[in-house]
Amino acid sequence: MVITVLDPGTYTTIQDIGRIGYQDIGVPVGGAVDKFSLRAANLLVGNQENAPALEITIYGPKLLFEEDAVIAITGGNLTPSIDGVRLDNWVPISVSKGSELSFSGPESGLRSYIAFSGGIDENSIDLVMNSFSTYVSGEFGGLSGRPLESGDTLDINSQNAAEYNDLKAKSLIKPPSFNSECVLRIIYGPNDEYFSDDAINAFTENLYSVAMDSDSVGIRLEGTPILHQNKADVISEGTAFGSIQIPGNGLPIILMSNRGTSGGYLKIATVISADHSKLAQLMPGNKVRFSLVTYEKAVEEFKAQERSLNPLRDTEDGYLTRSIMASDSLVTVTDESGDILLDKLSPQTVVAKVTFNETIEEIKIDIND
Structure with a gap:
């Protein structure tokens, strides 16, 4: 077609x-x-x-x-x-x-x-x-x-x-809502120790606007700058989706999918995974606040978001079935001689299927020949 x-x-x-x-x-x-x-x-x-x-x-x-x-x-x-x-x-x-x-x-x-x-x-x-x-x-x-x-x-x-x-x-899924004023939940780190308590408190109290020069590399925010204690950078290190950098001008940049693979600006906090969808839908002019949650809460919300897709997934006698594909990051596919076949397979190739119940108490893995 x-x-x-x-x-x-x-x-x-x-x-x-x-x-x-x-x-x-x-x-x-x-x-x-x-x-x-x-x-x-x-x-x-x-x-x-x-x-x-x-x-x-x-x-x-x-x-x-x-x-x-x-x-x-x-x-x-x-x-x-x-x-x-x-x-x-x-x-x-x-x-x-x-x-x-x-x-x-x-x-x-x-x-x-x-x-x-x-x-x-x-x-x-x-x-x-x-x-x-x-x-x-x-x-x-x-x-x-x-x-x-x-x-x-x-x-x-x-x-x-x-x-x-x-x-x-x-199609039993509740669509997320995307509003012009958004609260993004965060956990502090990895460089929050470089900021004073006053700066960290100001970060969650400030109301920011999404700048016009935001894109899939990073969302730039306008508002009251966050002050550094000493310097604005560290030795370059790996970056993650949702990491919030505070460069020299003190205005936050939230890193997105096409971010650089490393960076040296201090990262005060990270947007939790469950809010990445809201983050991806922000438009220039939208208002943003940050709300601190615990690591445990972040994990709980991520699991809840994943469960929301379960009605759309395959089931077998009430158990969920997930396909493991060649593109999955923890998968290495080899032939009988041990040669890696990953480059010879489409990333959509299903190499195994995992069947489990929602509490992950029982897991069955079927390897495809």
Whole structure:
């Protein structure tokens, strides 16, 4: 099946979860900025969670469907419609041959994700370092390392559109809300000892605005500067999504998916994983406050967010089944002689399936031959 790009929108790229395991050679993880929304979109149409999909920013593309299809649109609400009829987000959508999908612009949030049942044909896009994600600065991945352009075509694997009703019945997920004033939960560190108690208290009391020069590298905040005790930097060290740097001018920068792999600015705190989706949807002008939580609370919220996807996942007699793919960071696939096969496998190759109950008290692993 072919989908034709009539208009690319503001900035539309092909993304998956990103390039795991290459930061030591200076390659960012990249991938979808809002990974939770991308994973949810894929699950809503029956794909693997890490399947490549479209990430759209601000104004989405206009797409012509050459065949019937099933899609899902998640993330921020950029007011999608089919042939002028407004669509719901966060549910499977049946699209008829000849229909046009378009977007009117942001109602809430900044980015949306479009997943196609069957997935984008992996042979039609570029696999680089075990990921199909587009890294525009490096000019690789996706469609020749660039955003979509008018006239591009997307090859979509065939899927059984008759499964639409089954997918619709499974779409039991509460969409996150993205507001113009956002509270981001944090844990302090790793460099909070370099700041005075007054500076740390001011950090959670201040109201910040998202600056215009924010992007997928970092969200820059405007407001009252945070004062350093002595210096603004340390010896460069690894960075993480959600780390909050305080550079020399005292204005926070929240690191995002395309951040540099190392940095020397002091990092006062880190946004918890459960709030990464809210972070990814911040628009210039939005207001931001920070709220301190414990490490235990951060873990609890992350687990709750993961459980929210369970209704979309496969089950066997009440047990959840998760596929382990070649792209997973802890997986090494070898042949009988011990030679590593990772570079010879698609990142979507299912190398094993793990079946478990929600409390993880019982785990069964089936290795694929």
